[in-house]
Amino acid sequence: MTMHFRQICLNLFCHGIVIACCIAPSHAQDTNWVGTVDTNFFNDANWDNTAPDTVNEFGFIDSTDVNQVAIIDAGTGSVSLDGMNLGDFAGGGNVIQNGGELNFDAFTTTKLGGNGPNPSTWIMNGSAVILYDGPLDGAGGGYGFDGGGTDFDVGNGASLATLELHDTATLRIADDLKISDNGTAAGATGPVKFPKGRGIKRPSRSRTTAP
Numbered sequence: 001m002t003m004h005f006r007q008i009c010l011n012l013f014c015h016g017i018v019i020a021c022c023i024a025p026s027h028a029q030d031t032n033w034v035g036t037v038d039t040n041f042f043n044d045a046n047w048d049n050t051a052p053d054t055v056n057e058f059g060f061i062d063s064t065d066v067n068q069v070a071i072i073d074a075g076t077g078s079v080s081l082d083g084m085n086l087g088d089f090a091g092g093g094n095v096i097q098n099g100g101e102l103n104f105d106a107f108t109t110t111k112l113g114g115n116g117p118n119p120s121t122w123i124m125n126g127s128a129v130i131l132y133d134g135p136l137d138g139a140g141g142g143y144g145f146d147g148g149g150t151d152f153d154v155g156n157g158a159s160l161a162t163l164e165l166h167d168t169a170t171l172r173i174a175d176d177l178k179i180s181d182n183g184t185a186a187g188a189t190g191p192v193k194f195p196k197g198r199g200i201k202r203p204s205r206s207r208t209t210a211p
Contacts, residue, residue, distance in 0.1 A: 029049065029056055029058065030049065030058055030060060031047045031048060031052050031057055031058070031059055031060070032059075032061075033046060033059065033060065033061040033063070033070055034046060034047060034063075035070065039068055039070060040073070041071060042072070042076070046070070052081040054080060055082055055105040055107075058081070058108050059083075059084045059085070060084075060086075060093075061087070061093030061094070061095065062085065062087055062088055062089050062092070069095070070096075071095075072095065072097040072098060072128070073098055073100070074098040075099060075100075076099055076101075077101070078103065079101070079102055079103065080102075081102065081103070082104070082105045082107050083106060083107070083108045083110035084104075084110050084111075085111045085114075086111065086112050087161070088111050088113075088116060088156070089114065090116055091117065091118045092117070092118025092119055093116075094122075097122065097125065097128040097130075097169075098125045098126050099125075099126050099128050101128075101129040101130075101131065102131070104131065104133065104149075105133075106133035106134075106149025106150050106175060108150060109151055109152075112153065112154045112155070112161045112163060113154065113156060113159050113160060113161025113162075114156050115158060117159060119159060119161070120161050121163075122163050122164070123162075124164065124165045124170075124171070125166050125167055125169060126168070127169065127170075129169070129170045130171045132172065133173060133174040133175045135174040149174075151175050151176040151178050153181060154177070154179050154180075156181060
């Protein structure tokens with residue numbers, strides 16, 4: 001088991017400075033996408049340590065050899081996991097979520113794109129849902145509630161990161177959604193494609209706008 005550690009984070013958000021400082025060992029078990037059987041995200045045979053489908057598992061899709069897209073079927077139900085990391089080191093990672101509800105425990109930071117040489121994408125279609133760090137908890141059904149977990153990083157490095165929400169797909173997050181933050185590989189923040197769409201919701205006092 002690989003132990004992850006939360007980073008000391010200094011985030012500048014819409015209404016001020018949010019400082020999160022905590023260091024704690026993660027309970028997550030790493031599992032890496034190999035994609036040698038098919039495109040099914042939840043096929044255990046496509047991972048080196050079973051598919052990430054419990055809060056104790058953290059998934060990596062990061063390879064220069066495997067370009068196969070991992071697909072989450074429209075008929076997928078509610079699944080919990082710790083988090084995901086796409087394209088942060090050696091290559092890139094691509095996920096198409098055509099449905100289902102993914103509950104990210106967020107004990108470890110989820111990263112979309114990083115220092116790998118290839119682009120990384122997460123595309124949400126249909127009625128796909130991501131609930132990140134318990135956004136429905138707390139008073140008022142989650143609104144105004146700051147989750148106790150880590151952030152969701154999109155574009156944390158030199159490689160291109162794309163997060164797309166189509167149809168009625170929804171991302172709800174109780175922590176910071178960080179875009180093009182802290183990139184270091186090219187001495188600049190990571191490039192990001194963040195298409196305007198419906199369903200980007202952050203239950204806090206900050207606000208996301210699009211032209």
